[in-house]
Amino acid sequence: ETGVTQSPTHLIKTRGQQVTLRCSSQSGHNTVSWYQQALGQGPQFIFQYYREEENGRGNFPPRFSGLQFPNYSSELNVNALELDDSALYLCASSLDWTGELFFGEGSRLTVL
Amino acid sequence: GNSVTQMEGPVTLSEEAFLTINCTYTATGYPSLFWYVQYPGEGLQLLLKATKADDKGSNKGFEATYRKETTSFHLEKGSVQVSDSAVYFCALSQEDRNSGYALNFGKGTSLLVTP
Numbered sequence: 680e681t682g683v684t685q686s687p688t689h690l691i692k693t694r695g696q697q698v699t700l701r702c703s704s705q706s707g708h709n710t711v712s713w714y715q716q717a718l719g720q721g722p723q724f725i726f727q728y729y730r731e732e733e734n735g736r737g738n739f740p741p742r743f744s745g746l747q748f749p750n751y752s753s754e755l756n757v758n759a760l761e762l763d764d765s766a767l768y769l770c771a772s773s774l775d776w777t778g779e780l781f782f783g784e785g786s787r788l789t790v791l
Numbered sequence: 792g793n794s795v796t797q798m799e800g801p802v803t804l805s806e807e808a809f810l811t812i813n814c815t816y817t818a819t820g821y822p823s824l825f826w827y828v829q830y831p832g833e834g835l836q837l838l839l840k841a842t843k844a845d846d847k848g849s850n851k852g853f854e855a856t857y858r859k860e861t862t863s864f865h866l867e868k869g870s871v872q873v874s875d876s877a878v879y880f881c882a883l884s885q886e887d888r889n890s891g892y893a894l895n896f897g898k899g900t901s902l903l904v905t906p
Contacts, residue, residue: 683834712893721795721880721896722835735891769835777892782835 683783685770691789692760700755700786704772710734711753712780713745714769722769728753729776757788765790793818797881797897804871804904812866812900814855814881822883824848824857824864825894829878838866838879871904878902 684703692698704711710729714722724737728747742758751772757764767787771780798813816824826838826848839848844859853868864881881897 710892712891714894719898721882721898722894724893724895727891727893729891735893737893771835773892777886779837779840780835780894784832784834 683770683772683781685768685783685786687786688784689787689789691791693791694760694762696760696790697756697758698760698788700757700768700770700788702753702755702770702772702783704751704753704770705781708772708774708778708781709751710773710776710778711747711751712771712773713753713755714771715739716767716769716785718766725755727776734776760790762790764788793822793883793885793895795881795883795895795897797879797900799898800878800901802900802902804902806873806904806906807870808904810866810868810871810875810902812879812881812902814864814866814897816862816864816881816883818862818883818885820885821859822885824855825882825884826853826855826864826866827880827882827896829880829899831877835880871902873904873906876902876904 712727713725716722726736727734747753767785771782823842825840828838839850841848841857847856878899882894
């Protein structure tokens with residue numbers, strides 16, 4: 680059974696640029712959630728996708744957007760990057776929208 | 792809104808010492824409570840959970856009891872090992888068809904166990 684995989688693992692962008700992060704969910708899971716973890720902080724909920732529809736959203740601006748594909752993999756897009764967007768972005772998949780979350784190792788984004 | 796407060800680290804213990812990491816929460820209704828662990832270089836893993844008051848979650852020698860009267864979910868282990876060195880996160884969730892199923896995490900407590 681393949682776990683949650685995320686790419687890229689590390690990337691560096693400059694302020695104002697756009698970034699796309701990718702996530703492959705665990706086999707059989709139809710729900711993906713994204714979290715932002717700033718250094719020394721706990722993860723903060725960005726949004727959740729259930730069967731290709733956004734199912735819930737945290738307190739993040741519209742420049743944070745996402746997609747879930749028919750194979751249940753997902754993308755997180757962030758436009759107009761700001762310095763404060765520097766963080767570890769975590770993807771988690773679950774069997775359904777209330778199920779136990781299985782996390783990937785994350786994508787570390789640095790904005791200069 | 793919902794929130795979780797956990798004791799600040801780092802916590803340094805000798806092997807075989809007793810561990811307590813305090814966690815208290817604020818929530819409306821009846822949330823589920825979790826402890827997640829993040830080992831160095833690895834993703835977050837669910838350690839244990841409890842879904843209703845007085846439930847005790849346990850796994851790998853760790854335990855936590857859902858105390859509604861004190862709004863607490865303290866993590867305990869009787870005898871820690873070097874391999875328990877990690878960051879521990881307390882979290883709560885509530886299911887809501889409008890806002891989805893979001894976990895609210897505490898800031899994490901770093902544990903270092905020395906031989």
